[in-house]
Amino acid sequence: xxxxxxxxxxxxxxxxxxxxxxxxxxxxxxxxxxxxxxxxxxxxxxxxxxxxxxxxxxxxxxxxxxxxxxxxxxxxxxxxxxxxxxxxxxxxxxxxxxxxxxxxxxxxxxxxxxxxxxxxxxxxxxxxxxxxxxxxxxxxxxxxxxxxxxxxxxxxxxxxxxxxxxxxxxxxxxxxxxxxxxxxxxxxxxxx
Amino acid sequence: xxxxxxxxxxxxxxxxxxxxxxxxxxxxxxxxxxxxxxxxxxxxxxxxxxxxxxxxxxxxxxxxxxxxxxxxxxxxxxxxxxxxxxxxxxxxxxxxxxxxxxxxxxxxxxxxxxxxxxxxxxxxxxxxxxxxxxxxxxxxxxxxxxxxxxxxxxxxxxxxxxxxxxxxxxxxxxxxxxxxxxxxxxxxxxxxxxxxxxxxxxxxxxxxxxxxxxxxxxxxxxxxxxxxxxxxxxxxxxxxxxxxxxxxxxxxxxxxxxxxxxxxxxxxxxxxxxxxxxxxx
Numbered sequence: 187x188x189x190x191x192x193x194x195x196x197x198x199x200x201x202x203x204x205x206x207x208x209x210x211x212x213x214x215x216x217x218x219x220x221x222x223x224x225x226x227x228x229x230x231x232x233x234x235x236x237x238x239x240x241x242x243x244x245x246x247x248x249x250x251x252x253x254x255x256x257x258x259x260x261x262x263x264x265x266x267x268x269x270x271x272x273x274x275x276x277x278x279x280x281x282x283x284x285x286x287x288x289x290x291x292x293x294x295x296x297x298x299x300x301x302x303x304x305x306x307x308x309x310x311x312x313x314x315x316x317x318x319x320x321x322x323x324x325x326x327x328x329x330x331x332x333x334x335x336x337x338x339x340x341x342x343x344x345x346x347x348x349x350x351x352x353x354x355x356x357x358x359x360x361x362x363x364x365x366x367x368x369x370x371x372x373x374x375x376x377x378x
Numbered sequence: 379x380x381x382x383x384x385x386x387x388x389x390x391x392x393x394x395x396x397x398x399x400x401x402x403x404x405x406x407x408x409x410x411x412x413x414x415x416x417x418x419x420x421x422x423x424x425x426x427x428x429x430x431x432x433x434x435x436x437x438x439x440x441x442x443x444x445x446x447x448x449x450x451x452x453x454x455x456x457x458x459x460x461x462x463x464x465x466x467x468x469x470x471x472x473x474x475x476x477x478x479x480x481x482x483x484x485x486x487x488x489x490x491x492x493x494x495x496x497x498x499x500x501x502x503x504x505x506x507x508x509x510x511x512x513x514x515x516x517x518x519x520x521x522x523x524x525x526x527x528x529x530x531x532x533x534x535x536x537x538x539x540x541x542x543x544x545x546x547x548x549x550x551x552x553x554x555x556x557x558x559x560x561x562x563x564x565x566x567x568x569x570x571x572x573x574x575x576x577x578x579x580x581x582x583x584x585x586x587x588x589x590x591x592x593x594x595x596x597x598x599x600x601x602x603x604x605x606x607x608x609x610x611x612x613x614x615x616x617x618x619x620x621x622x623x624x625x626x627x628x629x630x631x632x633x634x635x636x637x638x639x640x641x642x643x644x645x646x647x648x649x650x651x652x653x654x655x656x657x658x659x
Contacts, residue, residue, distance in 0.1 A: 249385070252381055252385060257385075264393060268394075268397060272397060272400050275401060275404040276400070276404055278406050279406055280404075347502075
C-alpha cells in the first residue's frame with residue numbers, strides 16, 4: 187500500500203504532469219480562466235486517464251506478444267479516442283447531469299497529450315496493472331491540482347491593476363505559469 | 379509484416395463496431411426544436427451570445443422560449459429572423475438591437491479637469507480620481523469600447539464614443555467594457571435617445587457640460603404620447619411608448635435628446651457657441 191501512496195503522491199507533487207513534465211499545457215492555459223470550468227476539466231481528465239490506462243495496459247500486453255511494441259503510440263491514440271467517444275455516449279444516456287457539467291471538455295480530452303503520456307509512461311515504468319491505475323489517478327489528481335491553483339491565480343490576475351500594459355493578457359499568464367512551475371520544483375527529490 | 383497491419387486494422391474495426399453499436403444503444407432522442415435551431419446557428423462556438431457555444435445557446439432557446447433569439451452577433455439579424463421563425467416568436471422578438479451611448483459630452487461641450495498622462499484607458503483613468511472629465515457620469519473618451527468592438531462599430535469621435543448603428547450587432551462588449559456604464563443596449567427602432575445620464579441637478583450639469591440633461595421637463599410637456607419622463611434630473615424615454623416623432627428633441631434646450639433619424643448636423647455651430655458661452659462664463 188505504501189508503494190501505491192508513493193506513486194500517487196509523486197505524480198501529484200514531484201512529477202506533476204503539467205508543472206514538472208509540461209504535458210497537457212493546452213487545456214492548462216485554455217480552460218483555466220474560471221475556477222469551476224477548471225475543476226470540471228480536471229475531474230474529467232482524472233476519469234479519462236484511469237479509464238484509458240485500464241484499456242491500454244492489456245492492449246500493450248497483446249502488442250508485446252506479437253513483438254510490435256513500436257505501434258504503441260498509434261494504437262493508444264486509437265483506443266483513447268474511441269474510449270472517450272464511448273464514455274461520452276454512456277454519460278449522455280445514464281448520467282446527463284455529469285455529461286452537462288463536463289460539457290465540451292470531454293471530447294477535448296481526446297487530444298490531450300497528458301492522457302497519452304500517462305498510458306505510455308505506465309508501460310515505460312514497468313508498472314503492473316494495479317499500480318498503473320494508481321499512477322493514472324495520481325497524474326489526473328496532479329492535473330486537477332495544477333488547474334485549480336492556476337485558475338485561482340488567474341481570476342486574481344483578471345482584476346489586478348498593477349500589471350504593466352505590455353504584460354497584460356497572455357504574457358503575464360505565461361509568466362505566472364512559469365512561477366508556479368518553479369514552485370513545484372521545490373518538491374523534486376521528495377520521493378526516491 | 380502483415381501481422382501489425384492486421385492487428386491495428388482489427389483494433390480499429392472493433393472500436394468502430396463498438397461505437398456504432400453504442401450510438402444505437404445509448405441513443406438519446408434529441409429535441410427536434412434544438413436540432414433545427416442548432417442548424418441555423420453559424421457554429422462558430424465563439425460564446426459571444428453568453429452561452430458556452432452554439433449547442434448551449436440552441437438548448438437554452440429550445441428549453442425556454444423567452445430566451446432572446448437575437449443574441450448571436452455572428453449570424454446577425456438574418457439568423458435571428460430564422461430562429462424567431464422556428465420558435466414561433468413574434469417578429470417583435472427579432473428586433474435588432476444596437477448600442478446606445480448615453481453621453482454627448484464632446485470636446486466642445488464639456489471640459490477636462492486634468493491633463494491625464496497615465497495609462498490611456500478609460501478603466502485606468504476612472505480609478506484615478508474618477509476620470510478626466512468634469513462630468514463624473516459621462517463618457518471618459520479614452521476608447522475602451524473602441525478597443526473591445528470586433529465590428530468597428532463604435533469610435534471615439536470628438537472626445538465622445540459614437541455608435542455606427544448599421545455596423546453595430548449589439549454584442550454588448552462595449553457596454554461591459556465601459557467603466558462609467560455610459561453604453562447600454564437598446565432596440566434599434568427607438569431612434570430618439572437621451573444622450574446623457576447625469577443625475578446631478580440642472581445647475582450642476584450646466585457648469586460641466588452644455589449638452590447634458592438639466593431636468594427642465596420641456597420634453598415631458600412636448601411629448602404627445604406620454605413617453606418622456608424626467609426622473610432624478612434625467613429624461614427617460616419609454617421605448618414602448620415612443621413613436622420617434624422627435625418633438626422632445628426639438629424642444630430640448632441642451633441637445634441632450636437627439637433624433638437619430640436626423641443626425642445632428644445642424645448642431646455643430648450651435649455647440650461651438652455653447653462652448654464659447656461656457657468658457658466665457
